[in-house]
Amino acid sequence: MFTKSKTEPAKPLEVLIIDDNEQITKMISSFLDMSNHECTVVNDGKEGLELIKTNQFDSIILDLAMPEFDGYEILNTLSKEDPDQLSKVIILTASSIPIETVKKFKELGISSCLQKPVDIDQLLSKITSVAE
Amino acid sequence: MIKIKQALFLIFGITSFIIFYIGILNYITTEDKNIGMVILVFSAIVSSGTFFATFYISNNLTKPIELLARRMSEFSKYNSIRKNGLDDKGIQELYSLNKNFKEMTRKVGDALEKEKQLNQELKEIDSKKTEFMSMISHELKTPLMPIKGYVQLLQKQEMMGQLNEKQLDAINEISISAKKLEKLIQDVLMAQKIDLGKLSVEKDIIESKILVENAYKAFVPACEENGVKLMMSVTASDKVYSDSDRIAEVFSNLICNALAFLPEKDATLEIGTKDNSNFVTFYVKDNGVGMSDDQQQNIFKKFYQVDTSSKRKKEGSGLGLAICEGIVKALGGKMWVQSKLGKGTTFYFDLPKAKIPIQQFRSVKAKNSRN
Missing domain, CATH: 3.30.565.10 (Histidine kinase-like ATPase, C-terminal domain)
Known part of the structure; x- marks a missing residue:
């Protein structure tokens, strides 16, 4: 059923979604489930950071604006403690990010910064490209 | 450039010298030495009087003008002047000039102060507006995400199952409207950025x-x-x-x-x-x-x-x-x-x-x- 997409890897990917909006995480996770990927969802930044530290994900979808512990704090902690993880991060945000910040993200090794509402096919192709 | 004081002394100095000189000349050339002496004494008094008058006038004339000049430069630097007293003696016109300037600086100073306050308030409103817009943009875009996502999912019939023609039509309509809404939000944000001069370009x-x-x-x-x-x-x-x-x-x-x-x-x-x-x-x-x-x-x-x-x-x-x-x-x-x-x-x-x-x-x- 999924053989028609050439970018689809044979191996299912482990994806972590960190976003405080439950409807968004539900939508993305059901899409990824249907695309035969493994999905872990957290709606809280701190929990997300713990999961990144204790697990190996192929790709991490990260929202920036979250109450209490936000995406920037996660990025800060990772850049200090485990900068290798940053290359797996896909930022997915509804805020408009200034060019300077995007450049900073790139310097940190984050290549993907997507704007909500994102095209889900585009999101999937980012997930697979980040995992490679 | 020449100072008023210098000009006055030059003009009146020469004038008093000429008067005195005429007195001396008259005394030398006249036959009646008595009248000559009277004229000489008179010319000496007149010329020294002129000299002292010049001294007095120049002092009274230049002091308030110097004060005015000082106040002006002070005001242009600090937007206010110190309250240094000005005596009400001397030349009346210059006194009122100084007084009026002082009054004017007070008013201009007040206006500038008010403008500063208003500017501050405007800046605050502006930053609140920006904050509000970025909040609104965030709040508007977030719910669009699941709408757009599920529409796309439903359109992928190999994933979510076959839809009948009416359902597919409905989904397509939702998709079109969602896209319009997305474009509208983007446009409003873009116009806002342009208004604030915050449009970033990468040349x-x-x-x-x-x-x-x-x-x-x-x-x-x-x-x-x-x-x-x-x-x-x-x-x-x-x-x-x-x-x-x-x-x-x-x-x-x-x-x-x-x-x-x-x-x-x-x-x-x-x-x-x-x-x-x-x-x-x-x-x-x-x-x-x-x-x-x-x-x-x-x-x-x-x-x-x-x-x-x-x-x-x-x-x-x-x-x-x-x-x-x-x-x-x-x-x-x-x-x-x-x-x-x-x-x-x-x-x-x-x-x-x-x-x-x-x-x-x-x-x-x-x-x-x-x-």
Whole structure:
């Protein structure tokens, strides 16, 4: 059923979604489930950071604006403690990010910064490209 | 430059000397020494009186003027003057001049203070507005995400299951509306950014021809779908130092705009460039309904919609052209329109040609990236 997409890897990917909006995480996770990927969802930044530290994900979808512990704090902690993880991060945000910040993200090794509402096919192709 | 004091002493010094000199001359030449002596004494008194009067006047004249000058320079530096006293003796006109100036500085100072306060308040309101807009944008975009996502999922029938024709139709309608809503939110945000002068541009050296070709390729399918003949006319290609993504937005807005006002039959749309010494002029020309002079005056204003009755299907926020103009201005160019009712419309925009030779530009760029 999924053989028609050439970018689809044979191996299912482990994806972590960190976003405080439950409807968004539900939508993305059901899409990824249907695309035969493994999905872990957290709606809280701190929990997300713990999961990144204790697990190996192929790709991490990260929202920036979250109450209490936000995406920037996660990025800060990772850049200090485990900068290798940053290359797996896909930022997915509804805020408009200034060019300077995007450049900073790139310097940190984050290549993907997507704007909500994102095209889900585009999101999937980012997930697979980040995992490679 | 000469001081008043010096001038006064020069004039009155010479005058008193002449008077005294005449007195002496008279005494020497006169036969009646008694009268000569009287005149000599008189001239001595007059000349020394003149001298003392000059001294007195010059002091009284220059002091308040010097004070006024000092106050003026003080005021221009600090927007206020210290309350140093001025005696009300001396020359009345100069005293009132000083007094009036002092009064004036007080009023101007108050006004400046008020302006400062208002400026501060405006800045606060402005930053609140920006904050509010970014909050709103966030709040509007977030719920669009699951809407758009589920619509896309439902359209992938191999994933969510087969839909019947009515369901598919409904989903497509939701999809179209969601896209419109997304574009509307983007437009409002973009207009806001332009208003605040916060539109970021990433410039690079690009061939003008490629910019037009990109727009052409992007819109051929949409034009064919609408039965519109899209043409491209590029005579020469120049290098412009600009932002290709932003220019693509301008073309997209202009072409979409034109599509809404084209006739149903034999509709043509031409995009291209014209050379113009320091600038490259890009244009989007249609053979649509055209605009009156009045409409052309207002066309770049935000939320302005050309009223063309119900004949044409027109949509949008009325922000598209204001955004185009804002982008072009941010890129250092200008935008204008030529149109006649019933004769079609041409939108033009200028972009400055790249001035630095490419080789040099690369070295500049490499230098910047090293920092």
